[in-house]
Amino acid sequence: MPTFKQSFKKSLKGIYSFIPLLIGTMLLVSLISLIPKSFYSSIFTGSFFDVLTGSVFGSILAGNPLTSYVLGGELFKQGISLIAVTAFLVSWATVGVIQFPVESITLGKKFTLIRNILSFIFSILVAIITVTLYNLL
């Protein structure tokens, strides 16, 4: 078991190394305020395919989930549907396109491929189920 001091230092180090990424993301997200809403409506059309668009974006992008929460949260505020944002958040955290080489070398290509394909499909399912339940309950 780590000592109090070791855990404190490790957590502080983890947070410290994440600070530039968080501030950078928040600054980038702040640029979103300059983009007219018509831009988003050209990508997210309000149709069922929004959930697919959200999943694709989330799969390509990668990083700490905190970053996706900030990005997803601000996109939601800009009027993107909750279902598309949910698909984005879930695929960001579960599909690892960027991590694919490392994962396949360590855990095997077959496993990595199946896991990522399933995670992509699941991100769409999770988004649909979550938002449906959210609206019903």
Added chain:
Amino acid sequence: MRKKFKGQWYFLIIVLIIYLILLLVNYSAFLVSISFFINLFKKIIPSFLLVFLLLFIIDYFVNSLSITKHFKEKSIRKYIYALIGGTIASGPPYLWYPLLKDLNQKGVSYGVIACFLYCRSIKIPYLPLLIFYFGFKYTLILSIIMLIMSVIQGMIIDKIIKQNI
């Protein structure tokens, strides 16, 4: 680790350069973005402090061996342990790959590993920020659905990849 750390700083520097260009090209747009950033920063600080506190608590009370020692249990129980392990495991996923490979070689199924990796997306320390943006109800529903899907994914992968354990 050092490489990743540097990369994060490069990322921030690139973003700052974008802001510098914006300052020179369009001062009013720069002001709009900066005021947006300041407001966002002020709102996020309390959640971020809570994230640090939870990271510390989990690191202090949980270690990697206590997380993974139950992964070879029978039936559904192994998935339940993978769920618990995945949600409290800290650090990026690639840090866990060597340990997971080792566990797989010692008999832990691919399904359990998939379940562990999938539910790692639910990070308890990060939930305050998710609640901040989407509310408690949404966070609770999403987390429960993710946990259920973790087990389903684990079971599907165990059906597809059969191992002689």
